[in-house]
Amino acid sequence: MTTCVFLQKQQPVKSVNGFYQLTGVVSHLGGSANSGQESGRPQHTGPNRATCTSPSLNRGSTWTGLQTLKHASTGAAPGPASTPPAQPQHGKNQAQSQHGQNKTQPQHPQTCLNSKERDQLQTSYNTLTKERDQLQTCYNTLTKERAKLQTESGKFTNLSWQKFESSLYFLSTESKTWKESREDCLKRGADLVIINSDKEQTFLFNLKKGVWIGLTDSVNEGTWKWVDCTPLTTRYWSPNQPDNGGGLAIYGEEDCVHIQQHQSPLEAWNDLSCDSKLKWICEKVL
Structure with a gap:
């Protein structure tokens, strides 16, 4: 026995060798593919499309399959249905998976300095800063002296x-x-x-x-x-x-x-x- 399924607002997605892949939600079950009607409803009305598939579908489930273009007008039998797609993980299973990933992440050790070590580092930093400033001062002084000598050299360099x-x-x-x-x-x-x-x-x-x-x-x-x-x-x-x-x-x-x-x-x-x-x-x- 063939079960007719009403799919709401389904749209052709892709043509495969004369068949259209349809996706929709099962809204009604029952009837015969040959009768063209189900509970007094025509097989094709409004945005709904009637198609025939396996009787194992339940109302409200998602359906994807191949439907011939001719079936919409002639009532010919549809092609074989494809397996419903796998659903994404939700809820507890997903949380457990994320928790397991977190466990595998490496932990970076933290270095803790006591008060004495911290003071020693600060003293070293201050000493280096002072030496840097002294070197900068010497450099600036030498630069000024060089410029002065160059000026004087230019002033004195002539025929005399x-x-x-x-x-x-x-x-x-x-x-x-x-x-x-x-x-x-x-x-x-x-x-x-x-x-x-x-x-x-x-x-x-x-x-x-x-x-x-x-x-x-x-x-x-x-x-x-x-x-x-x-x-x-x-x-x-x-x-x-x-x-x-x-x-x-x-x-x-x-x-x-x-x-x-x-x-x-x-x-x-x-x-x-x-x-x-x-x-x-x-x-x-x-």
Whole structure:
């Protein structure tokens, strides 16, 4: 016996070889597929569609099956019905499944520090922060000094200045007394040259100029000091010098030093009266 099932608001979903898959809710059971009627109702009315399937369906259950297009008009027997879809998990079973998943999740251990350990970490952090700030301050200071040196280097680098190692040297083109020469150097942000090495002495000698340098014993006779008040340690005196004029009044007191042109590079210094007028060399240490 074939049971006719009324499906409410079912719609064709997909055509498969001339069959339409229908899904709906069973609203009524009973009748014969050949009768075309069920309890005085026509097989096809309104939004409902009558179809025939297995008598094992119950009212209110979900149904999905294949229905021929011709069945809607001819009452031909439908194709085989498909198995109702599986229902999703609900309620207690679903909760138990989720609970089981939670159990398998790894637990991350928490590290607890006591008061002493926490204080030690804080002290270390504060120390590192202080050192970082000190380094930043040093960096800022060095950056400013570098910028200042670059500015001064640009100011002094012209035809009148020459660079040798870590200093700039100004070569005068006029002649003045030792005191006037030093005053000129100070106005230029420099001072009369201080010689510290054989290389520097040779460099200055090769300029081929008899010039004042920043060495004098005007404060205390026989005690030679540079213009920065440091004592003389490296000496490049000419033979028999210094002699303070050889005791001759015509030369006066010879308390200032110049480089002579006609001597060898490392034996070129001579003491001379500070009132004599010579060219001079200023030095600006970078």
